[in-house]
Amino acid sequence: MSTSGSAGGAANTPGSGRRAAKSGDAVGLLSERPAPRRLWADRMATAAMLAAVALALVPVILIFYYIAREGIGTMSWEFLTQPQPYSFRREGGGFVNGLIGTLIMVGIATAVAVPLGVLAAVYVVEYGKKGVLAQLIRFFSDVMTGVPSVFVGLFVYTAFVVPFGFGALMGAAALAVIMLPIVVRSTEEMLKLVPAEIKNASYALGAAKWQTVIRVVLPSALPGITTGVLLAVARAAGETAPLILTALGSLTVTTKLIGEPISALPLAIFDGARTPFAAGQARAWAGALELLVIVLVFTLLARVASSRSSISR
Amino acid sequence: MFGITTAVCGSVVLLVLAYMVLTTTNTALPVFRAEGISFVTGAEWIPSRGVFGILPFIYGTLVTSLIALLIAVPVSVGVSLYLTEIAPAWLRAPVAYAVDLLAAVPSVVYGLWGVFVLLPLFLQPAAEALSKVLGFLPFFAAPASGISYFGAGIVLAIMIIPIISALAREIFRAVPADDRYAAYALGSTRWEMIWRAVIPRSRAGLVGAIMLGLGRALGETIAVALLVGSRPSINASVVQPGYSMAAVIANQFQEATGDHIRALVGVGVVLFAITVLINMAARLLVWRMVAER
Amino acid sequence: MWLAGCGGDVTPAGGTATTVAPGATDTTDAGGGLLSARLNGAGATFPEPLYLEWIGEFVNGVQPGVAINYQGIGSGGGIQQLTQMTVDFGASDAPMKDEEIGAAEKASGARVLHIPTVLGAVAVAYNLPGVDGLKLDQETLAGIFLGTVTSWNDPALVALNPGLQLPSTAVSVVHRSDSSGTTSIFTGYLTKISSAWSDSVGAGKDVRWPVGIGGQGNDGVAAVIQQQEGSIGYVELSYATEAGLATADVRNKSGSFVAPSLASTSAAGAGVDFPADLRFSLTDSPAADAYPIVGATWILAFDTMSDPAKAEALRVFLAWALTEGAPLAEDLGYAPLPDSLRELALAKVAEVGSR
Secondary structure, eight states: OHHHHHHHHHHHHHHHHHHHHHHHHHHHHHHHSOOHHHHHHHHHHHHHHHHHHHHHHHHHHHHHHHHHHHHHHHOSHHHHHSOOOSSTTSOOOOSHHHHHHHHHHHHHHHHHHHHHHHHHHHIIIIIITTSHHHHHHHHHHHHHHTSOHHHHHHHHIIIIIHHHOSOHHHHHHHHHHHHHHHHHHHHHHHHHTSOHHHHHHHHHTTOOHHHHIIIIIHHHHHHHHHHHHHHHHHHHHTOOHHHHHHTBOOSSOOOOOSSSOBOOHHHHHHHHHTOOOHHHHHHHHHHHHHHHHHHHHHHHHHHHHHHHOTTOO | OHHHHHHHHHHHHHHHHHHHHHHHHHHHHHHHHHHTTHHHHOOOEEGGGTEEOOHHHHHHHHHHHHHHHHHHHHHHHHHHHIIIIISOHHHHHHHHHHHHHHHHSOHHHHHHHIIIIIIIIIIHHHHHHHHHHHTTSGGGOSSOOSSSHHHHHHHHHHHHHHHHHHHHHHHHHTSOHHHHHHHHHTTOOHHHHIIIIIHHHHHHHHHHHHHHHHHHHHHOOHHHHHHSOOOOSOOSOTTSOOOOHHHHHHHHGGGOOHHHHHHHHHHHHHHHHHHHHHHHHHHHHHHHHHHHO | OHHHHHHHHHHHHHHSSOSSHHHHHHHHHHOSSOOOEEEEEEEOSTTHHHHHHHHHHIIIIIOTTEEEEEEEOOHHHHHHHHHTTSSSEEEESSOOOHHHHHHHHHHHSSOEEEEEEEEEEEEEEEOOTTOOSOEEOHHHHHHHHHTOOOBTTOHHHHHHOTTSOOOOOBOEEEEEOSOOHHHHHHHHHHHHHOHHHHHHTOOSSSOOOSSOEEESHHHHHHHHHHHSTTEEEEEEHHHHHHTTOEEOEEEOTTSOEEOOOHHHHHHHHTTOOOOTTOOOOOOSOOSTTOOSSEEEEEEEEESEESOHHHHHHHHHHHHHHHHTTHHHHHHTTOEEOOHHHHHHHHHHHHTOEEO
C-alpha cells in the first residue's frame, strides 16, 4: 500500500511540473491568440470518445434488434409450451424441454447456493472478521468468481458425472458452484453496510448475537442480498459450457433429477446455432429471445431491489 | 451454534475450491506424467494416436484474448471517460445502462448472433479486407476467413467491453474532483486534464479492470467454440482458423475416451491455472487502488 | 419466492418416475403388447436425422409407452458411452475396432453386436453461388483436402469443369473437428485413391488435416459451409440436400462421374459378401453406377442388457426401423439395406437380450 502511494506521488510530481510549464505557455497564448494545436488535440480526443461510445452501442443495438426480429417470427404459444421436434429440420415445436431443464437446474442451484453463500458471508462479516479463515474465504471466493465456467463443468464431470451419469442434479451442482462465490461476495458487501448502531441497539435490548444476525442484520441487508442473488440467478440461467459436460441435453421433456440427460435453454440454443437447417435455426432465435427476456427480467428485478435498499450507499 | 454453522458454510467455499483442484488434477495426472513438459509445449494434438500437445490451444486462447483486449480496452476507456467527464448528465444513465446490458447477454446468444449476423455482416468482409490490404504481413496472410482468431476475438471484445467499462467508470469517478479543478485552474484543456489528472490517478485500477476482462476472455467457451474454427494448429495469421482451450473442452468432451478425457481435463487445469493467476493479480491491483482511496 | 415456487415444481416431479410413465400405464391397462421403457442412445451424427425421425414415428405411432432419447455426439462418443454403459445403445459410422470391442465387453460382461441400419453417401458439398454440378476426380479431390488446390480457378478444376465459370475465390476446406465415422468413411476413401493422402494423412475417425476449418458434427460442417463462401467440405448426403448445399459429382473407380443419390448409394452395396460380425467397408465400389464415397452406419448394442423391458423395447424398435422404417429412410436420402444384408441385420437384432 505504501509503495503504491509513493509510486502515485512519483507519477504525479513530474506531471504537475509539466502541467505548470505548459500552462504558463497557455496563459501566454490565451492572452494573444488561441492555441490551435492544443484545441485540436482536445477536439480529436472528444471525437475519439464519441466514436468509442458509438462502437460500444452498435453491438447493443444489433444484438437486441436481431434477436427481437428473428425471435418474434418463431415465438408463439406453441414454442413456449411444446418440446423440440425429433429433428432439427422439422418446423414447429418449441423449447419447453429446455425451459423446464433450466427452471429445475437453476432452481436447485439457487436453493443450494443461496443459503450456503449467505451464511458464509455472515461468517466472514460477523464472526470471522479479520481472522485467517475469514480472510481465506474472502480471497478465495473472489478467486472463484474468475474460474472459467467450463472448468467447473470439468470438475462436476470428474467428481459426479463419472460415477452417477448425466442429469439435472449434475447440472445444478455446476451452476451452484458458479453461483456460490457471487452470492458470498455480494452478500458480504451488503452486510458490511449494515450500521453498527442498529446492531448495538439490538444487543442493548439483550439479544444474542445469532438473534441479532437473524432478526436485525439480515433483514436490513435483505434488498441488497436479493440483488446479488438475482444477478447470480441471471448468470446461472445463461450458462452453457458447464451444462454440456453435466446435463448433456435432451430433446424430450424430463423431470428426473438423476441418471437421465436433461436439456436447458442455452443447450437448445447452442444446438440450434450449429445446425444448418432453417427450422432449427429459427427455434434457436426464438429460444435466444426467451432466454434473453428471462435474464433481463432478473437483471431488472435486481436493479429494482437495489434501488429499494434502505442502506444503499 | 449459529456461529459454527456459518463457519461450516464458509469453509464449504474453500472445500469446493480445493476439491475442484484436487479431483481435476488427479484425473489429468496420468497424462501430465506421460507427456511431461511437452503437454504444454507440444504443438501436436492427435487424440486417436494418444498425442496430446496443447500449445495450439494455449496459443489460440492467448491470441483471441489479446485481439479482444486490443479492441475492448480503448473502446471501454473511451466510453467510460465520455460518461464520467464529458457526457451531459441526462445522457449518462441511459448510455451506461445500454452498455451494461451487454453484460447480461448470455454467451450462447453472442455465439448465435455472431455466427448468423456478425459473420456475414462484418467478420467475413473485414477479414478479407484485412488480408487484401495487409496480406504481406504474416499476421494477415490469406486465405482469410471470418471464422478465425480474428472473428472470435471481435466477439470476445464485445463481451468484455461492459466488464471493463463498468469498472473503469467506477475508477474514474473515484478520482477526486479537486485534481480536476487543479488541472483546469492551470489552464488545461479538457483532454489535458483527463490525460494528466484522471489517467495517472487511475492507472493501477485500470490495469486491474483490464485483467478482469482478460480473465473473462480467457475462459469464454461457447462464443469462441462457434467462431474460432476448431482447428488444432498454430497459425501466425489471425484471419485463419484456430482453437482455444475452453472451446476444445466443450467440443471434444462427449466423444472422448480414456486418455483423451484426461488430456481435456488437463487442458482445463492449465486454463484454470492461467486464469486464477491473472485474476489474483487483478484483485491485488484493484484492492490496492481501493485502499488508496 | 421464486425459489420456493421452483422447489414445489421439482419435488412432485421427482416422485413420479418419468413424464411418459402415466401415459404408458394407461395404454398398458387398455390392452396387451404395448411396452413401457425409456432408452438412451448416443453416437454418430451421420444417421441422426433418420434416427430422430424413426424415433418420432415409432414413439408417436407404434409404441407410445416407449421414450427414446438419441444424442448425436459423434461415433467416437457413441462407442465411449456404450463402453462406459452410460447409454443403452451406441451408434457409429465405423465398426468398432477389436480393442474397442475388447474394452466394452470387459466392462459390461456382454457381447457387442454390430447392427447395420442404412447405407449413406458422404457428399462433397460446396458453397459457390452460381456454380452447380461441379465435377471432381480422385486426384483433385485429394488435392483440395491436402491443401494443394487453393483457388477455385485452379487449372485442374477448370480442366474438369469446362462448362462452369469458376471464380478466383480461395478454396476454404471444412472438415469435422470431432471424432467421426463420416470422417472415417471419407478419409478411408481418400486413402484408397490417393497415395499422397495415405502417405501424409491416412484414415481414421480423426486425422491431422493439412488445411481447413473444423466443424462440430455433420450439422456443424454443413453450417460452416453454408456460412462461408468459397468453402468445400464433406457431409452426409441428407445434410447437404436438406441444408440446400450444392454437391459435387465424384469420379468413381470405373471412371464415370456420379452424383450422390439414393440409387448410386444402393449401387455400392449390391453384390458384396458380408462378414459374420457385419463389420464391413463399402467405399470405392467397382460398380459402374456406384457413388464412390459410401458407408454403412451401425447401432451398437449388448447382447445382454440389464433391464429386460429395455432389451425388448430396443429389439422391437430396431426390427420396426429395419422393415417398416425403410420408406422413411428413403425419404430422407438414406439407402435402406439390400435384402440380403437386412436379413443378416435382423438376425443380429434378435440377439439383443437381457439377463
